[in-house]
Amino acid sequence: MKPPEGFQNNNPNLVCRLKKTIYGLKEAPRAWFGKLAFTLASFGFVSAKCDNSLFIHFTANSITYMLVYVDDILITGNNVDFVQHIISKLNKLFPLKDLGKLHYFFEIEVKSLNDGKLLLSQSKYASNLLHKLKMQDAKPVKTPLATGCKFQSKGTEATEDPSLYRSVVGALQYLTITRPDLAFTVHKLCQYMHRPLQSHWKIVKRVLRYINGTRDHGLLFEKSNNLHIICYCDSDWAFDQDGMRSASGYCLFLGSNVISWMAKKQQVVSRSSTEAEYRSLAALVAET
Structure with a gap:
């Protein structure tokens, strides 16, 4: 770190002591996230159990989601007025740049199709x-x-x-x-x-x-009244030619939308194809 431009230091043997975290310090990302999380908590948001970077706000008539990645934020909800209200409150505390509707986020393209589907x-x-x-x-x-x-x-x-x-x-x-x-x-x-x-x-x-x-x-996501969880799993017995371990794979659907999948080598050698299938099934059940 270097002193800001224009700072006069008459004693080169002394260093500057910071009163707060500034950009560039290793503590800065954690300090920023802590500040933002505290602010969102004061707005009524709670951190999701599955991901502490996902914040959720519940009311009797609305639900709002906010996903945070460092200083990039995605926000969505079923109440447009409340979403705009949250954006305005945040903008008063932190200068924001509103990029409009989501189209591209970390190499992922988001397309809204005419029939209400999301790709x-x-x-x-x-x-x-x-x-x-x-x-x-x-x-x-x-x-x-x-x-x-x-x-x-x-x-x-x-x-x-x-x-x-x-x-x-x-x-x-x-x-x-x-x-x-x-x-x-x-x-x-x-x-x-x-x-x-x-x-x-x-x-x-x-x-x-x-x-x-x-x-x-x-990944294609579409509206559906069916919120049943549908799962598929399979295994390839002794697929690994070096260690003779089997491979497991599964996919999990919420209605017609796939929300989780996995392909992984099993941790131990299965002594039969039946055992390999059961281990794959056990991994899927643990995911659900």
């Missing part, structure tokens, strides 16, 4: 990734993983640039925020970050070809 996608993020790797003209494939493909830590030479592999797989991992169809393959690719092989890089390129044909895919 969350990362098509721009996917396109930038393909252009970066010069695969924007690659021939698309129908699936991210070929039938019968096996992942192994031995068998082929190591990749020429392991750091590139890690960078691309990390980017693919971020893409799974709105792409459950990539979750299983990307999860498997993440297991070989320490020593990626040519065979693993070949699978990465296939995933990129699949993305090239499905750039606009994402």
Whole structure:
């Protein structure tokens, strides 16, 4: 940290003692969030149990949600007047810049469709990734993983640039925020970050070809009177060729909208396909 411009210091051996946290200190983010959380609490907001960055305000006739990421804030609710009232109160305490309706937030595109549906996608993020790797003209494939493909830590030479592999797989991992169809393959690719092989890089390129044909895919949310929880799970017994552990996967729907999914290697070796299925089911039940 440096003293502000124009500050006169006649003794170079002395340092300035701050009376409050300022931008740039490691304590600043925590101090800012604490200040904002205290302010929202005074407005009647409560922090959600699932995420302390999500604040909820309940009244007899309205509900308002506010999502905070550092100094970026999303706010929505079923009472427009109350939402504007909260924005005005915040603006008196903290200078705000109102960006209007939500269209883009942390590489996620938000589209409101004519029939009341909401589409969350990362098509721009996917396109930038393909252009970066010069695969924007690659021939698309129908699936991210070929039938019968096996992942192994031995068998082929190591990749020429392991750091590139890690960078691309990390980017693919971020893409799974709105792409459950990539979750299983990307999860498997993440297991070989320490020593990626040519065979693993070949699978990465296939995933990129699949993305090239499905750039606009994402999560579609629609209105529904049905709020039943519907779950699906599956397992692949002894899929891991190195440790013979099985893979679990599930997806959870609220009505017709998918709200949670997972693809993960099981923690222990299942001695039968039935055991693998039950472990996958147990993981799903724990999520619900």
